[in-house]
Amino acid sequence: MVQYNFKKITVVPSGKDFIDIILSRTQRQTPTVVHKGYAISRLRQFYMRKVRFTQQNFHEKLSTIIEEFPRLDDIHPFYGDLLHVLYNKDHYKLALGQINTARNIIGKIAKDYVRLLKYGDSLYRCKCLKVAALGRMCTVVKRIGPSLAYLEQIRQHMARLPSIDPNARTILICGYPNVGKSSFINKITRADVDVQPYAFTTKSLFVGHTDYKYLRYQVIDTPGILDRPFEDRNIIEMCSITALAHLRAAVLFFLDISGSCGYSITQQAALFHSIKSLFMNKPLIIVCNKIDLQPLDGLSEEDMKMVTDMKTEAIKTLVAQGGEPNDDGVLLTMSTLTDDGVISVKNAACERLLNQRVEIKMKSKKINDCLNRFHVAIPKPRDDKERPPCIPQAVLETRVKENSDQKRKLEKDLENENGGAGVYSASLRKHYILANDDWKEDLMPEILDGHNVYDFVDPDILNRLEELEREEGLRLEAEENEAEFEMDGNELTAEESEALAEIRKRKSLLIQEHRIKKSTAESRPTVPRKFDKERKFTIKRMGRQLSSLGLNPTAAINRATCKRKRSSTRDGDGDGGNAMDIDVEQVKRRKLRNTRESKLANRHPRDIVPLGIKDSEQARQARKIKWKAEKLRNKAARRGEADRVIPNLKPKHLFSGKRSIGKTQRR
Structure with missing residues (x-):
């Protein structure tokens, strides 16, 4: 093919x-x-x-x-x-x-x-x-x-043309514009042809596929054809004429008997007679569409006579092909709006085409080669007794019993009876094969670390939860009562009122200063302490602030200025005793302790595992997360890995210099 x-x-x-x-x-x-x-x-x-x-x-x-x-x-x-x-x-x-x-x-x-x-x-x-x-x-x-x-x-x-196989089983739809051809192909195939209530919506050939008797048929929707001379037809109409002339297919000539397409039955009959030469050697079916608007029986005598003449021509075409003069299946009615007769039209077209293709193959010369390969074996009778086909009695009894019994309920039926989808949940245990059917709905134990979890469940857990909720409610009520209490200035002295006003003023200033710093935090650079021109973080200023609060700043200043000095005296020497009097075991313990401390002091910070960390690998990951969080932002506006880059558009092979003989394997 x-x-x-x-x-x-x-x-x-x-x-x-x-x-x-x-x-x-x-x-x-x-x-x-x-x-x-x-x-x-x-x-x-x-x-x-x-x-x-x-x-x-x-x-x-x-x-x-x-x-x-x-x-x-x-x-x-x-x-x-x-x-x-x-x-x-x-x-x-x-x-x-x-x-x-x-x-x-x-x-x-x-x-x-x-x-x-x-x-x-x-x-x-x-x-x-x-x-x-x-x-x-x-x-x-x-x-x-x-x-x-x-x-x-x-x-x-050409790449947009439909893939049409000229030798496949084909159904061809033709007729005047806007008579329902595209609606029919959308009904019987998975094609999605645009359907609009005006003429020449379909401007090219469209292909869909359908199945009949386990065989695949291609259905071709052709653009509408007007009844005019051959040389006056445009490219859209010529596509339909080309398909009718060259494709061996079953032709469905659509006839709009309601006249809603804008063309009368007289015009449509004239088109049929002008192109009937293209229907030779093809199964032809006249389809009267839109019977929901105008039934076939309700046509006038003139229109009915034209439809009858078209049917007679279709029968003549059938006789010319070697078929019997049978008018069954030549004139069919349907409505694509109500789906009335759509499947009948499809089945009739497929059946007529299938019969014609079988007849053509039977008349061909190749059939003799095929018949030689077939052999039908007929067994010889061994006696004169007749042995008609029969059904065993056991099978008949089983069928009678099944018909007499009530219809078995399916899960779908149970779902509809019990509230529908989302309410009914099918039981997956009903088909379990157990020694006792009562065990099917038992709760299955949950095992954790070799123990049944149900053994550790407190049966009074719900009562205790209610008590806790009650206590929590009482605590929330007490907090609400405390929140309702507001201090007014009636019970305060004059000095306390002034201090309270100063505290509130200072608090509001701190809040405003913090909001300003927060709003400008991203654009404000980080200034080292040695470049602090306002001298906000000095020891003298700390001393003045502590003094203003009524505190003695001497101890704080000493802690900030003094350096930690190593004691000149060692353990055991402060009591004034002689070193010779120290026990030998005490000296060994001191040396061992000093050795451990020195080892711990000489260890690299990467080797120290902090508390709460499992091992050195987890400590390394924690340090990595810490470094990423502490990394300073790029406030110098340098290009980073997320910035947009415009690459050099010069191709390498044109701007990479000369190459000598034999250097052609660069890639």
Whole structure:
């Protein structure tokens, strides 16, 4: 089965991009270092290689374009005529012919200049010939720029065409605009064709797929056709005519008997008779749509006569195909709004098409080869006794019992009876196979560290929780009563009132100062203490503040200024005793203790595990988190890793210098 997938066609570059691609590839994949001191044969070989390489790249690219675009004479006539309708096959062939001519001209240019380079007598002469050769090749590509742009537009449009298999089982829908064709294909397939209440909503072919008797059928929705001369039809209508002319399909001719499409039954009947030659050798069904607005029985005599004439022509077409003059399934009615008769129309079309395809295969020459492979084995009777097919008695009894018993309830039925989804929860234990059915709903013990958790559950936990909640309520009530108490100035003395006013004033100033600092914290730099010009953090100022509060600042000043000095006396020497009187065991213990202290003092801070930390690894992670939290912000406005970076747009292969022969494997 041939599949036409136009989406695989390679993108066609423009003329300028074409030249840039080829010349850049030549510069990257051929040597770039040459000196005038080289032998003349080496110089000739250097520039001949450049010319040949450029010609080969042009040839490969142009050959790819010519081969990937379909030849109208080699593909199926449906696609050939469809491409002709959409793009005009003369222009299409002319563009591909120009590409082919340019490929041949570039080959001749390369051949001529390679011949001239064989007789180049200097570096300058060889370089001039190489420049001339590449320049003429680029000029040829520039001249075919419009053809390349035209082919790229065709490629983009062809990629949007539906994938239609001309040899598959196909149902074709045709008729006047706005008669319900797109609504029908949306009903029977998963296609999503736009449906609007005006004519020519569908402007191209749309494909959907449906199943009938385990076989896949493709359903094609065609644009609407008007009853006018062939030469006056536009591209949209010609797409439908092309599909009707070339596809072996079951044709559904839609007829709007209500007239709501804007066209009368007379006009639709005239269209049917004008294109009935396209229905030859195809199963034809006339579908009267929109019966919800106008039933078929309610038509006038004139309209009914036209519908009958169309039905007669359809029967004649059926007889011409070799079928029996049967009017069943030739004229059908339906309504896509109410879904009345939609499935019947689909089944009738699929059945008619399937029968026709079987008849065609039976009349073909290949059927004899197939019949030779079939062998139907018929057993010989061993006696004259008849043995009709029968059902065992046990099976019949089982069926009778099942029919007599009440229908088994499903989980869905139980869910509906018990409140529906979200309320009913299905029991997963009802099908457990246990020694006793009463055990199914028992609570399963939770085991933790080898112990049953239920053994440690306090049965009075709920009562104790209520007591705690009651105590908590009483405590909250007491706090509310305390909060309601406010101090007024009636019970305070004059000095206490002044102190209270001063405290409140000082508190409000501190709050305001803190809010100002907080609002400007991000933009305010961190100033070291040695650069504190306001002298806010000095020992003298601390002493003045403590004195103003009525406290003696001497001890605080001494603690801040004095340095910790090591005691000159050691343990055991302060009592004035002689060192010789010290016990030997006491000396050993002192040495051991001093050794431990020295080891602890000499340890690196990274090796010390703080309290509350499990091991050194956890301590390392904690220090890492601490360092990240204490890292100062970048207030110098330097570029960081999260800043936007505009990279250098110069490609490396064009600005990285010269390369010698043999250095082509850079990547």
